Amino acid sequence: METGVSILIGLFFAVAVYLMLSKQLVRMLLGIAILGNAVNMLIFTNGRLTREVPPLIPEHLYVPEIATANPLPQALVLTAIVISFSFFAFLLVLAFRAYQELGTDEVNRMRVAEPENDQTPPQGY
Amino acid sequence: MTPAAIDDTTLYAVLAPFAAAVVAPILTRWFKHNAAWPLAIVPGMIFLHFAGFIGPVSEGQTFVASMAWAPSYGVNFSVYVDGLSTLFALLISGIGTFIILYAGGYLKGHPQQGRFFSFLFMFMGAMLGLVLCNNLISLFIFWELTSITSFLLIGFDHLRAASRRAAVQALVVTGGGGLVLLAGFILIINATGEIEMSVLLSSPDIIKDSGLYVPIFLLVLGGAFTKSAQFPFHFWLPNAMEAPTPVSAYLHSATMVKAGVYLLMRVHPLLGDTALWTTVLPLFGGITLLVGTILAVRMTDLKLMLAYTTVASLGLLVMLTGTSHEKALEGAVLYLLAHSLFKGALFMVAGTIDHEAGTRDITKLGGLRSAMPITFVAACLAALSMAGLPPFIGFIAKEVLYYGTWGWLELGLPITVTAVIGNSLMLVIAAAVAIKPFFGPKVDTPKHAHEGPILLFAGPVFLSVTGLGLALIAHTTGVLFVGPTLSSLLGEFKSIDLHLWPTKINAPLILSVITIGLGIALFTQLDRLRSFIASVLAAIGWGPDKGFDQFVSGIVGLSAWITRRLQTGKMHTYMMLTFGFTALAVLLPGYLTNSLPAMPKMPEYRFYEWGIFFIAILGLIAVLIAKTRLTAIVSLGIQGFAVALIFMMFGAPDLSFTQFMVETLSVVILALVMTRLNLSPRDHRTAPAALGTGVIAAAVGLGLTLTLLAITQQPFDSRLSEFFTEYSRSIAHGRNIVNVILVDFRGVDTLGEIAVVVLAGLCVLALIRVRTKPEATSDGSDPDVVQTRKAEAR
Numbered sequence: 001m002e003t004g005v006s007i008l009i010g011l012f013f014a015v016a017v018y019l020m021l022s023k024q025l026v027r028m029l030l031g032i033a034i035l036g037n038a039v040n041m042l043i044f045t046n047g048r049l050t051r052e053v054p055p056l057i058p059e060h061l062y063v064p065e066i067a068t069a070n071p072l073p074q075a076l077v078l079t080a081i082v083i084s085f086s087f088f089a090f091l092l093v094l095a096f097r098a099y100q101e102l103g104t105d106e107v108n109r110m111r112v113a114e115p116e117n118d119q120t121p122p123q124g125y
Numbered sequence: 126m127t128p129a130a131i132d133d134t135t136l137y138a139v140l141a142p143f144a145a146a147v148v149a150p151i152l153t154r155w156f157k158h159n160a161a162w163p164l165a166i167v168p169g170m171i172f173l174h175f176a177g178f179i180g181p182v183s184e185g186q187t188f189v190a191s192m193a194w195a196p197s198y199g200v201n202f203s204v205y206v207d208g209l210s211t212l213f214a215l216l217i218s219g220i221g222t223f224i225i226l227y228a229g230g231y232l233k234g235h236p237q238q239g240r241f242f243s244f245l246f247m248f249m250g251a252m253l254g255l256v257l258c259n260n261l262i263s264l265f266i267f268w269e270l271t272s273i274t275s276f277l278l279i280g281f282d283h284l285r286a287a288s289r290r291a292a293v294q295a296l297v298v299t300g301g302g303g304l305v306l307l308a309g310f311i312l313i314i315n316a317t318g319e320i321e322m323s324v325l326l327s328s329p330d331i332i333k334d335s336g337l338y339v340p341i342f343l344l345v346l347g348g349a350f351t352k353s354a355q356f357p358f359h360f361w362l363p364n365a366m367e368a369p370t371p372v373s374a375y376l377h378s379a380t381m382v383k384a385g386v387y388l389l390m391r392v393h394p395l396l397g398d399t400a401l402w403t404t405v406l407p408l409f410g411g412i413t414l415l416v417g418t419i420l421a422v423r424m425t426d427l428k429l430m431l432a433y434t435t436v437a438s439l440g441l442l443v444m445l446t447g448t449s450h451e452k453a454l455e456g457a458v459l460y461l462l463a464h465s466l467f468k469g470a471l472f473m474v475a476g477t478i479d480h481e482a483g484t485r486d487i488t489k490l491g492g493l494r495s496a497m498p499i500t501f502v503a504a505c506l507a508a509l510s511m512a513g514l515p516p517f518i519g520f521i522a523k524e525v526l527y528y529g530t531w532g533w534l535e536l537g538l539p540i541t542v543t544a545v546i547g548n549s550l551m552l553v554i555a556a557a558v559a560i561k562p563f564f565g566p567k568v569d570t571p572k573h574a575h576e577g578p579i580l581l582f583a584g585p586v587f588l589s590v591t592g593l594g595l596a597l598i599a600h601t602t603g604v605l606f607v608g609p610t611l612s613s614l615l616g617e618f619k620s621i622d623l624h625l626w627p628t629k630i631n632a633p634l635i636l637s638v639i640t641i642g643l644g645i646a647l648f649t650q651l652d653r654l655r656s657f658i659a660s661v662l663a664a665i666g667w668g669p670d671k672g673f674d675q676f677v678s679g680i681v682g683l684s685a686w687i688t689r690r691l692q693t694g695k696m697h698t699y700m701m702l703t704f705g706f707t708a709l710a711v712l713l714p715g716y717l718t719n720s721l722p723a724m725p726k727m728p729e730y731r732f733y734e735w736g737i738f739f740i741a742i743l744g745l746i747a748v749l750i751a752k753t754r755l756t757a758i759v760s761l762g763i764q765g766f767a768v769a770l771i772f773m774m775f776g777a778p779d780l781s782f783t784q785f786m787v788e789t790l791s792v793v794i795l796a797l798v799m800t801r802l803n804l805s806p807r808d809h810r811t812a813p814a815a816l817g818t819g820v821i822a823a824a825v826g827l828g829l830t831l832t833l834l835a836i837t838q839q840p841f842d843s844r845l846s847e848f849f850t851e852y853s854r855s856i857a858h859g860r861n862i863v864n865v866i867l868v869d870f871r872g873v874d875t876l877g878e879i880a881v882v883v884l885a886g887l888c889v890l891a892l893i894r895v896r897t898k899p900e901a902t903s904d905g906s907d908p909d910v911v912q913t914r915k916a917e918a919r
Contacts, residue, residue, distance in 0.1 A: 062855050
């Protein structure tokens with residue numbers, strides 16, 4: 001059951017990494033969005049896949065009648081989705097503001113923290 | 126003879142200086158420089174404590190005491206009291222007493238005098254620990270503590286660059302040597318299984334038989350040679366003269382620099398008397414002796430002259446220790462004692478002259494004997510001992526060491542010749558130090574010279590008189606100090622008989638006469654000799670001291686180069702490195718351990734499942750090749766919704782709904798931002814770059830797929846999931862198990878998640894609200910301006 005999804009996840013990762021290795025900020029952001037999905041599916045698949053049966057307990061029982069999908073990775077992924085979304089939103093705004101401030105969307109030209117021709121350390125004592 | 130156990134008093138005696146280091150600044154605040162008097166009681170008491178060991182130790186007894194420190198590693202704070210450690214402990218505490226007094230007078234009125242006392246005491250404690258420690262690891266710790274405290278003392282005048290350089294240099298050389306020594310100790314522990322020196326000494330052949338003798342020998346030598354300033358590591362010692370004179374008089378005469386000699390003497394029964402030992406040590410010791418004396422003659426600064434003769438004396442001691450000849454070793458012990466006394470005194474004399482006359486350049490000094498009579502007498506007594514003239518302890522030392530080298534069959538002649546040349550040059554320096562400042566016509570000095578206070582002359586007078594006194598009671602000195610120490614070196618009890626006056630005319634006496642004659646002849650030609658050596662040195666032009674600077678700037682340059690390679694400041698490089706290593710991390714272990722997953726069978730998927738996979742792949746490809754921003758955004762939405770559908774198919778409706786919502790919001794925000802940015806999402810990479818990044822990306826994807834397959838092929842441990850399923854309704858009263866986990870079982874996690882969302886929201890708000898001033902935007906590329914701007918914004 002997991003084989004096909006595993007290959008699909010690998011594809012998600014490959015596309016995400018390829019986009020993040022771009023020098024264009026916008027494409028890196030697209031990559032990060034896909035990376036979030038890839039990671040979520042990775043966690044989800046690690047808990048094994050079960051078709052169509054959600055982890056719900058019927059009204060009249062204390063435990064589910066039949067085997068359900070694994071609830072634990074679902075809980076983890078639910079948290080992860082929300083966090084990766086806030087992270088993505090923050091990065092988007094940060095990228096937008098960085099573009100406004102620095103006038104470029106090419107990451108290699110954003111050199112505020114590590115300017116070009118940075119001074120070598122002092123040689124004296 | 127097995128060592129007898131004693132109570133912990135000796136352990137506390139070693140730690141007492143550290144307590145004094147805490148008290149010293151407070152006392153100095155109360156009593157100013159007169160705090161030296163109460164403070165000197167501490168080393169005085171330590172001296173008395175160790176004086177109590179003289180009697181039993183001279184009868185061949187040894188003692189141990191131990192305190193658990195890290196017993197699971199066999200590391201204890203333990204002391205071993207025998208002849209050698211007693212002699213050193215007495216020198217450290219005895220000379221230390223007078224150094225404290227001297228420091229009181231020398232740094233009178235200095236705003237940091239309390240701190241100086243504190244450093245001195247810390248050093249004293251470290252040095253006592255070094256010579257007394259029985260446990261190899263605690264010995265190493267005290268060894269490095271002396272390096273660190275000497276760094277503080279040499280760099281005490283830290284506003285001067287020369288002082289800082291000297292401090293760093295001493296730390297690098299001696300501290301680095303200490304690390305080499307640690308390697309040697311660990312090797313000893315591994316080879317023998319013993320960690321206590323006294324246990325090792327009880328079976329002297331244990332290291333020689335272990336098969337690791339040569340590496341242990343070389344590593345221990347590395348520690349000893351750096352600490353005791355042997356050629357070619359001698360350069361740090363003269364530079365350390367940047368320290369205030371009390372430091373030089375203490376560290377660079379009797380204590381710190383003798384630590385290497387102490388170590389060689391301590392391990393002599395274990396490592397000594399081999400062909401390697403009797404070749405390497407005399408060779409380097411002899412070279413150091415000659416280099417030290419020749420460079421000393423070159424100098425005109427009193428302290429530097431003394432510093433280079435200290436280098437020479439250390440060379441002489443190493444050379445003598447290297448002979449493994451009983452009589453030569455006796456000479457080494459005697460010379461060690463004599464040197465500590467006269468060199469400590471002479472350094473203090475040099476400091477007093479500097480303090481009272483304002484200069485310590487011998488060409489600018491003269492006729493001080495009437496102005497400073499007490500200092501003059503002390504200088505003369507010490508210098509006579511240094512010159513090796515009777516009736517001083519230096520004379521006895523020289524007689525015995527000539528007797529030893531002359532009688533040493535293997536390499537006696539070259540060693541003796543080296544010793545004679547070295548000693549005659551030593552005499553030249555001694556004469557220059559005693560005669561030039563005090564005799565001749567009175568020269569105008571920067572300060573009006575007059576006798577220093579008692580704090581300043583107490584030390585030199587006492588030490589130089591002791592050098593005379595010990596010689597006058599030569600037999601007792603031999604029995605109480607020299608004999609027991611020699612016993613430690615030889616590993617068996619020896620009693621010796623010393624005389625001040627030679628009983629018959631023999632080779633040593635003739636050698637002494639030659640030494641004195643040669644010395645006086647050279648002294649008359651001192652100025653010519655000095656200019657000759659200066660011209661030779663100028664012709665050579667390079668020395669280890671310069672080499673050290675090149676080494677340091679080379680290290681800095683190398684690290685700067687590596688930093689520039691790794692920290693290019695280009696985001697792209699960082700991403701490439703990060704994902705490159707990620708690919709290796711997920712691929713290599715499976716390949717190397719041969720635990721790649723088995724080839725899986727493709728399970729039967731239903732047609733709509735295939736359809737959704739296909740949509741997801743379509744979305745991904747569309748994002749990759751999108752030419753306009755709208756296509757890119759829509760394609761991103763497609764893969765996101767496909768993921769939501771996958772969640773739906775595999776029994777996770779909650780995830781699915783959340784994913785739908787989040788994807789929708791992402792697309793909306795992205796559209797808002799992208800339309801404002803007005804940027805093309807098109808990729809600009811060249812074909813080779815696309816290939817390179819593509820390979821990395823594919824490797825990461827492949828690695829994670831393989832990892833995931835390998836994991837899912839393992840049996841599944843469902844205990845946690847079963848727990849939640851079982852108790853969801855019965856104790857948490859909820860039927861949606863995922864929700865119960867989120868809000869009940871792991872409620873605090875969810876609180877954390879909400880906090881992250883709130884924080885991200887606040888950051889977004891802050892980013893949008895923060896606007897820079899219009900005038901600053903014009904030169905936005907200037908990092909300083911941007912940083913100031915950010916600071917203002919905060």
